[in-house]
Amino acid sequence: MYNTFFGFKEKPFQLVPNPAYLFLSKSHEEALAHLSYAVSQGDGFVEITGEVGTGKTTLCRVFLENLDRNIEAAYIFNPLPDAVQLLKTINEEFGIPAASDIRKELIDILNTFLMKKKAEGKRIILLVDESQNLSKEVLEQLRMLSNLETTTSKLLQIILVGQPELRDLLDSRELRQLSQRITLSCHLMPLNMKETREYIHHRIRIASQKSGISFSNSAISAIYTYASGIPRLINIACDRALLVAFGLNQHKITGSIAKAAIRELSGRADRHFGLRKSNAPIFILCLSLIVLGAAVFQAIQWFKPAPPSDMPKISLAEKKPAPIIKKPENIPAPPQKPEPPEKPAEAAQDFGELLKKTDIAASKMLAIRVITELWEGKPVVSEYFKDIQDNETFFATAATQNGLSVYRFDGKTERLKSLNLPAILELYPPMSPAPVYLALIQINDDEIVFKSDIKGALVKIRENQLEGVWNGTAYIVWKNFMGITGTIPRDAPPESVIALKMMLRDMGHAIDIQLGYGPVTRNIVGEIQKKYGLKPDGSVGPMTKIALYNEMKMMKIPHILPIESSRKESE
Structure with a gap:
């Protein structure tokens, strides 16, 4: 699209691993x-x-x-x-x-x-x-x-x-x-700032016939902050910045253009970046997206515009100010779109019969496809995977194939609700030693909703019908948006600590972006853990990462119930 405009013989920031573009940091x-x-x-x-x-x-x-x-x-x-x-x-x-x-x-x-x-x-x-x-x-x-x-x-x-x-x-x-x-x-290791600048210039030089493009220092700084030195993310940000500049007929990637591109990638208007008047078209585009988002927001009536993080949420139906509420679990649930009355849930023995008729291997393949699709992805599950006997290895491998992660969960439905993500439940049919698997996609009061068919067929039961068929094991599929690896602070690399701090800053916490995991950061994490019924020890493992991504709100995450309802203290 923009190759001729910028003088490229090919796109310089493609994601395919081309040895000709290797940059040796x-x-x-x-x-x-x-x-x-x-x-x-x-x-x-x-x-x-x-x-x-x-x-x-x-x-x-x-x-x-x-x-x-x-x-x-x-x-x-x-x-x-x-x-x-x-x-x-x-x-x-x-x-x-x-x-x-x-x-x-x-x-x-x-x-x-x-x-x-x-x-x-x-x-x-x-x-x-x-x-x-x-x-x-x-x-x-x-x-x-x-x-x-x-x-x-x-x-x-x-x-x-x-x-x-x-x-x-x-x-x-x-x-x-x-x-x-x-x-x-x-x-x-990820690239440092100097290497990021050299990497961008290196790829432009390789792709150029007679290039007329340059990235300003502020643009490179914004891209480095977004990508944390990860070459693939640098490529994505640079490609989008070139596309925005092409649309504006600009041959120089300024800081404002780079930040606008990053906002598009993040799917939100960044409160930290402003646009100069010379970039009015970008501002109009962002403003249009905000207006459209607000219209959709109002139509589905999920939430009011977010108040300060230390204030409780109130229902849209309330007409007078709400008093301060200390227990999040007592907050009234947001009104939902009216639904036609459901017929009573099927009897427990009917659910048991359904499980008896479910094929073990087929249920694993179907469940991971259903959950992957909820993450707005086209499920890719190799037929080879059905030969993997270990269930945890199967789900972990299939999730990784789709850019996702899996956390093996052992607990009660209350904790599932607090993590608030679709899950694959390990269910035992009556009189059977071998489990089958169903994808839990929604919880309405005490009603559990499974999706048993990739085309949309649903199975609805009461929560108490899980007794005797569910031993508490589930596989929660989640997305590690920021690539935070290890457990902070036990064995995580420095870049994961920096990524965590950037997340906390985006949530509005005043925190320095320096190496080290001090008491201030640990205390902030501990408070978030309390919200989600987790042990407030300040350590960041899989469950805390899930809670952090939920807390950011702007991530595109499928939930099994409105997010306020998931913040309950563990029993």
Whole structure:
């Protein structure tokens, strides 16, 4: 659209991992050096980790494209459900027979191939991307493949690349033998401000024929703040800024243009940024969106415009000021759009019969598709996933495939209501030792609503009908919008702490954006935890992250009940 206008031969900020655009920050240079050194040594496992969007896949492709001629490599980038599928995929990548479904036969074929290559003086590398999605069974099989060796050297060198969760997986007791074999480990860090500026100029230079575009310092600063140094987010912000500038017939990306682009990406008008009169078209566009949003707001009558955060919410139906209310759970629920009367919920035994008729494997696939669709995504659930036996691994892998996360929940419906997200409930049909799964999408008073069909068929029961069929286990699918990893402050990287502080500042809290997790930040987090019935210890794990994203309000999050109703103290 804008290539000719700016003098580009192609879009400079595409999201596809193109090795031609690789920018070697200090962190990327170190990772590439680690890989080169490891290959020269030829033994042990190598582990490369990095946050989503830090350039791991691009780095892998550059590394593979520059290998010596005496090195052959297989590159696996899709999560694999079990050890047999892993072996079949490895053999296919090396171009050797993979028709057998017997593990020993596949290993024997691979071993013969590796011995032949060794005799030819060649070295063999296996690079596995997105390794954090592998099951422990598959990772253990990889460890066993490293036992293929001669009396003097290993026949196969294995490189694991993945998100930081890979390190948590390798630290588990079951995989301690694999962890001990990792000889080199490297973590890709986000870009700093200087590197962000160089990265933007680097990509423009590669894409330019005769470029007439420049980014001002204030624009780069705004993009860096938005992206936190993550290359993928930098690409998204820069591409949108170019689109806005094209619409305004501007060849320079100013701070105001960049901030307007970021506001579009965030889906909200940012209260911190203002527009100069010279950018009136952008202001008019934003104002139009605000007016449209207000009209929709009024039509669905969910909430009044938000009062200060320390004041209670009141119903739109009230005509006099509400007194100060100390207990959030006593706040009247906002009026809902009138619905036609529902017929009484089906009898408990009917629900039990429904569960009896539900296929276990099919229910897992359907439930994750239903929940993923609620997050405004087109569900992508590979048929391979149905072979994953471990339920938690199945849901985690399928969620990751769709850019989401999963939290295994064990508790009561009160806590589900406080987290206020759609969930996949593990339900046991009467007289059955094996569970089936249904997607809980809504709670109305004591009515539980499941979606049992991707086309929209609903099952409605009373809350007490869960007794005897639900043991409290559920899988809550959620989105880690800010990419906060680990548990703050226990094991989270510095960038996650900064991202948390930026969230709190956006909520209106006066907080410094510096490294470190001090008492002020911890106390603010503790107060938010109290609102959602969580233990107010100031630690930020999955449940607290869910609460924080709920608290931000501007995120596009599906809820099972109005958000005020979810803020109850745990029993």
